Amino acid sequence: MSIEKKRILAITTGGTIEKSYCESEGTIANRESILQKKLVQRLRLPHTDFAVHEVMAKDSLQMTEEDRLKISEEISRLASGYDGMIVLHGTDTMADTLRFCYERTAKTPIPVIFTGAMKPAEFEDSDARQNVTEALLAAQFLPPGYYLSFHSRIFPAPNVFKDRSRLTFDAN
Amino acid sequence: MSIEKKRILAITTGGTIEKSYCESEGTIANRESILQKKLVQRLRLPHTDFAVHEVMAKDSLQMTEEDRLKISEEISRLASGYDGMIVLHGTDTMADTLRFCYERTAKTPIPVIFTGAMKPAEFEDSDARQNVTEALLAAQFLPPGYYLSFHSRIFPAPNVFKDRSRLTFDAN
Amino acid sequence: MSIEKKRILAITTGGTIEKSYCESEGTIANRESILQKKLVQRLRLPHTDFAVHEVMAKDSLQMTEEDRLKISEEISRLASGYDGMIVLHGTDTMADTLRFCYERTAKTPIPVIFTGAMKPAEFEDSDARQNVTEALLAAQFLPPGYYLSFHSRIFPAPNVFKDRSRLTFDAN
Amino acid sequence: MSIEKKRILAITTGGTIEKSYCESEGTIANRESILQKKLVQRLRLPHTDFAVHEVMAKDSLQMTEEDRLKISEEISRLASGYDGMIVLHGTDTMADTLRFCYERTAKTPIPVIFTGAMKPAEFEDSDARQNVTEALLAAQFLPPGYYLSFHSRIFPAPNVFKDRSRLTFDAN
Numbered sequence: 001m002s003i004e005k006k007r008i009l010a011i012t013t014g015g016t017i018e019k020s021y022c023e024s025e026g027t028i029a030n031r032e033s034i035l036q037k038k039l040v041q042r043l044r045l046p047h048t049d050f051a052v053h054e055v056m057a058k059d060s061l062q063m064t065e066e067d068r069l070k071i072s073e074e075i076s077r078l079a080s081g082y083d084g085m086i087v088l089h090g091t092d093t094m095a096d097t098l099r100f101c102y103e104r105t106a107k108t109p110i111p112v113i114f115t116g117a118m119k120p121a122e123f124e125d126s127d128a129r130q131n132v133t134e135a136l137l138a139a140q141f142l143p144p145g146y147y148l149s150f151h152s153r154i155f156p157a158p159n160v161f162k163d164r165s166r167l168t169f170d171a172n
Numbered sequence: 173m174s175i176e177k178k179r180i181l182a183i184t185t186g187g188t189i190e191k192s193y194c195e196s197e198g199t200i201a202n203r204e205s206i207l208q209k210k211l212v213q214r215l216r217l218p219h220t221d222f223a224v225h226e227v228m229a230k231d232s233l234q235m236t237e238e239d240r241l242k243i244s245e246e247i248s249r250l251a252s253g254y255d256g257m258i259v260l261h262g263t264d265t266m267a268d269t270l271r272f273c274y275e276r277t278a279k280t281p282i283p284v285i286f287t288g289a290m291k292p293a294e295f296e297d298s299d300a301r302q303n304v305t306e307a308l309l310a311a312q313f314l315p316p317g318y319y320l321s322f323h324s325r326i327f328p329a330p331n332v333f334k335d336r337s338r339l340t341f342d343a344n
Numbered sequence: 345m346s347i348e349k350k351r352i353l354a355i356t357t358g359g360t361i362e363k364s365y366c367e368s369e370g371t372i373a374n375r376e377s378i379l380q381k382k383l384v385q386r387l388r389l390p391h392t393d394f395a396v397h398e399v400m401a402k403d404s405l406q407m408t409e410e411d412r413l414k415i416s417e418e419i420s421r422l423a424s425g426y427d428g429m430i431v432l433h434g435t436d437t438m439a440d441t442l443r444f445c446y447e448r449t450a451k452t453p454i455p456v457i458f459t460g461a462m463k464p465a466e467f468e469d470s471d472a473r474q475n476v477t478e479a480l481l482a483a484q485f486l487p488p489g490y491y492l493s494f495h496s497r498i499f500p501a502p503n504v505f506k507d508r509s510r511l512t513f514d515a516n
Numbered sequence: 517m518s519i520e521k522k523r524i525l526a527i528t529t530g531g532t533i534e535k536s537y538c539e540s541e542g543t544i545a546n547r548e549s550i551l552q553k554k555l556v557q558r559l560r561l562p563h564t565d566f567a568v569h570e571v572m573a574k575d576s577l578q579m580t581e582e583d584r585l586k587i588s589e590e591i592s593r594l595a596s597g598y599d600g601m602i603v604l605h606g607t608d609t610m611a612d613t614l615r616f617c618y619e620r621t622a623k624t625p626i627p628v629i630f631t632g633a634m635k636p637a638e639f640e641d642s643d644a645r646q647n648v649t650e651a652l653l654a655a656q657f658l659p660p661g662y663y664l665s666f667h668s669r670i671f672p673a674p675n676v677f678k679d680r681s682r683l684t685f686d687a688n
Contacts, residue, residue, distance in 0.1 A: 002335075002338075002342050002343075003325075003342060003343040006325075016542055021544075021635055021636070021639060023634045023635055023683050024680065024683065026532055026575075027544075028537075028543075028544050042297070043302050043324065044290075044299050044302060044323045044324070044340065045323065045324050046323055046338060046340045047323065047324065047325045047340075047342075048324055048325075059542075118216075118539045119537055119539055120537070122639050122640055122641070123537060123638050123639060123640070124638060124639070124640050125214070125638070127216050129301075130215050130216065130305055133302055133305045133306060133324075134305060134306070134309045136324050137306045137309055137310065137321075137324055137326070138309065140324065140325070140326075141314075141326060142313075149309075151216045151217065151218055151219065152215065152216070152217050152219065152220055152305075152308050152309055152312065153175075153178075153218075153219045153220075153312070154309070154312075154313060163174075164540065166174075166218060167539050167540070168216065168218045168219075170174050170175060170219075171174075171175040188370055193372075193463055193464070193467060195462045195463055195511050196508065196511065198360055198403075199372075200365075200371075200372050231370075290367045291365055291367055292365070294467050294468060294469070295365060295466050295467055295468070296466060296467070296468050297466070336368065339367050339368070346679075346682075346686050346687075347669075347686060347687040350669075386641070387646050387668065388634075388643050388646065388667045388668070388684065389667065389668050390667055390669075390682060390684045391667065391668065391669045391684075391686075392668055392669075462560075469558070471560050473645075474559050474560065474649050477646055477649045477650060477668075478649060478650070478653045480668050481650045481653055481654065481665075481668055481670070482653065484668065484669070484670075485658075485670060486657075493653075495560045495561065495562055495563065496559065496560070496561050496563065496564055496649075496652050496653055496656065497519075497522075497562075497563045497564075497656070498653070498656075498657060507518075510518075510562060512560065512562045512563075514518050514519060514563075515518075515519040
């Protein structure tokens with residue numbers, strides 16, 4: 001008999017982490033979610049039921065208040081079916097969307113972990129795999145609440161910001 | 173101003189995770205710790221002060237009670253200087269050493285996270301990087317105690333065993 | 345209209361290049377050919393019709409004269425259907441098998457390129473991918489004959505040996 | 517005693533193959549040559565004396581006739597010191613620069629091999645490593661002349677074009 005599997009949902013919204021390269025155009029942009037193929041398939045998750053829900057595919061600099069509302073509503077709507085949730089998001093406004101969700105519905109029944117990457121997942125030395133690995137673990141055993149997980153550190157909402165000079169996140 | 177860095181120590185004992193290939197002999201064996209070069213250097217750890225302490229380099233099937241005592245003593249001796257600790261160990265007797273340490277000194281002032289890998293870190297599809305990434309995060313925010321972290325799951329000591337048919341760990 | 349595709353056959357015999365790791369046993373050995381999945385699938389070969397023919401899966405130190413005869417016979421039997429051929433072989437006796445084939449049937453209608461690797465293809469820093477990439481190119485435009493291709497160098501049979509101290513091949 | 521080393525020069529001009537990602541800006545562009553660090557360092561070249569000469573760092577769509585003249589002059593000026601040469605170039609106008617060099621000085625004392633990539637070298641599934649590996653080999657044993665090497669095929673100048681629909685090169 002095995003321990004019960006944890007049900008984890010990944011909500012994808014786009015961001016650098018999911019940008020991919022188009023060989024015809026020579027450009028890098030958000031096209032479709034590459035989370036499953038490039039990141040999760042390479043992890044060993046024998047105790048996890050993992051699902052992906054694609055909400056949008058946007059550079060986070062383009063996100064509007066409506067987008068944030070939609071993300072927040074999707075999180076709330078889907079939370080009851082899962083033990084934990086990760087949210088892939090562009091780094092530029094990730095702290096804003098985190099705060100938006102936190103202020104709108106501070107009470108969440110499960111841990112909701114925002115993460116992303118400084119370098120797209122398709123690059124050899126991307127931080128995407130590290131950040132997703134960490135967020136998946138955090139989603140399994142942090143207490144309910146909103147968090148941002150990045151570079152081996154967990155920041156509870158809302159006191160976190162992107163430190164552009166150091167290319168990471170930090171607490172404020 | 174940044175948040176304070178966490179001081180994390182990795183104790184290495186050998187095991188599959190650290191086995192390397194010798195091109196002259198065509199064999200795979202525990203030689204020296206490859207944790208720093210192959211695993212930690214590829215992670216982004218801006219908020220972590222990371223140190224490595226090599227205790228031994230053994231296949232865990234060869235470990236004696238003396239070896240386990242030495243590992244346990246090193247953990248106890250060094251714990252006061254760190255916020256968290258990971259212990260790299262072969263999978264075959266990892267649960268035994270975990271239990272040994274737990275029974276000998278259940279009270280540890282910091283979280284001590286055992287981990288390892290089914291496939292050596294030098295292989296392209298090794299689970300070493302995943303397991304070390306997870307253990308490093310767990311060492312930062314689990315409460316003090318002994319744990320085994322593997323494949324996106326954390327098992328508190330002592331109820332864990334190697335599930336040889338599924339090539340992972342599970343709770344018992 | 346495209347240029348005509350070249351028909352290239354890979355004959356596999358085992359050797360370090362094709363050794364794979366067994367997680368249950370913790371050993372590295374010749375099991376089945378991993379050429380297609382680990383090496384050729386990652387190359388872009390729009391102008392190549394590529395086929396694999398598995399003859400044996402042996403460490404080359406275990407090869408007998410009968411084995412060499414079989415390899416030589418398979419090369420001769422299949423040569424007429426292809427524009428070029430590569431032979432994956434263990435490095436320890438690769439020069440011997442090359443000489444055997446060369447002496448038995450010096451006249452081959454196509455280029456036959458022996459290659460292998462110092463480190464199994466599954467390792468991150470294996471030379472397998474480099475050597476197979478080179479051999480595939482050499483098989484397309486060298487004149488008919490027997491060759492050993494290794495580490496960006498082509499050695500016509502039979503004057504080549506494994507330089508064990510430098511972990512490569514050289515001419516003698 | 518070893519065989520004599522071949523002296524190979526790589527001339528870099530930019531192009532997709534050398535584009536790198538800037539984490540601050542989130543853009544991909546030609547900055548500095550990444551040939552040595554990302555590609556050649558990972559190859560085993562015990563019989564090669566390898567040197568790099570950076571001529572420019574341009575997207576090949578931006579190249580002018582003056583740029584092509586400069587590339588051609590650098591090739592001619594440096595050829596006498598080497599046994600072979602590779603030229604890294606953007607794919608969009610690679611066939612044009614090849615023809616320019618070929619028409620200006622068809623007589624070259626050594627093989628000159630143009631190559632590049634459809635996807636930048638920093639991407640995990642880039643064709644850069646394959647193309648550079650092949651070009652380095654071709655530069656060692658093709659007869660003197662101008663060539664374009666791509667995706668396991670060698671095209672002698674000047675009859676080659678970029679097949680945009682198939683994302684490769686082909687002969688015309």
